[in-house]
Amino acid sequence: MTAIPSAELHTPDELLANASAMYASGDPKLFRGAILESITALEAFVQRTVFRSLEGRLDPLLVKWLEEKTRMDFDSRLSVLTQVATGLPINKSSELWDGYKKAKEIRNKVVHSGRKVTAMDVELVMASVRDWLSYLGTTVELEAVLLTLKRWVEQSPKPPIENEAQAIQLVAQYFHQSAAARITIEAEINTGGRRHRADMILDFGPRKVLVETKFPRLANNVRNVIRDAVEQADAKRQAANIGQACVIAFLRKRPEGVSDVVERHKGGGILSIAIETH
Structure with a gap:
């Protein structure tokens, strides 16, 4: 049995740790870095998740x-491909996009014209990046780790999952691999x-994710089980x-009509995925 992969979930602060350390040093020589x-x-982050x-x-x-076409065109990756991957709107008239353009302008001047970097420049760039990581991370990173779990379960030789308790244990073990989350x-x-219970809640500090795990025994009932689970998860998260x-x-076997990819529900607030265990 192959080792369970790591659930690559991160907080914005974790992804910005190096930049934060440079800025916190107070040394103007490190502000550019x-x-x-x-x-x-x-x-x-966009490269890895989108x-x-x-x-x-x-x-x-x-x-x-x-990927090749946009290698030197990050604006298109962020404004076009990210929307396709996440379903999240990227509005070029929004404060979020305006912050990115200002951050990019500062970066370009620092790189190409040797402009002196101020503390205010660093704060603006880091704030913009943190906003983007928070906005995108809620959906696209979670979707990516669900796909990683699906591929590992379906492609690795391992004993089959026989019941819901084993499924919950596997999911908990998977998310425990993420240093960013408390479970x-x-x-x-x-x-x-x-009073109700959720199978688990992942806590990333500024955001949380509620996780429900199901093990439908009847193939013809899978869609109903997923639909009902989505409604229950929606009520619990609210x-x-x-x-x-x-x-x-x-699922022991994915029946016809059940999606093979991550599906979005409730405006993207809930994701679902079906994973074959045999």
Whole structure:
């Protein structure tokens, strides 16, 4: 049995750790490096997560072509491909996009004209990158790690999962690999005076993700199980004031009509994925 992969979930602060350390040093000589590290963190995040998500939705040859075509055009990666991968709107009239353009302008002047870097420059660039990482990370990074889990389960030789308890244990073990997340198993949630439990809640500090795991035994009931699980997860996440949830369904065999990719529900607030265990 191959080792379980790492769930690559990160907080914005974790991804900006190098830039933050440079800025916190107070040494103006390191401010330039802090700006370059910040922009690089955003570019690397998009490279790692967006194309992994696109691989689950588009022909791999097309994804490879898009990757090559936009290698020197990060604006297109951020404004076009990210929308396709995440379903999140990227509005070029928004404050989010305006912040990115200002950050990019500062980076370009620092690199190409040797402009002196101020503390205000560093703060603006880091704030913009942090905003983007927070906005995108809620959906695209979670989608990418769900696809990684799916590929590992379906492609690795291992004993089959026989019941829901084993499925929950596997999912918990997978997310435990992420240093960024604290995990609460069987988290209690109060909805309308009634107590319910979520299989687990992942806590990333500024954001949380509710996780529900299912193991439908009847192939002809899979779609109903996923649909009902999405509704239950939606009620629980709203009661717990959690922005994101995911439903992971383990199937002995994926029946016709059940999607092979990550599906989005409730405006992208809930993701679901079906994983074959045999």
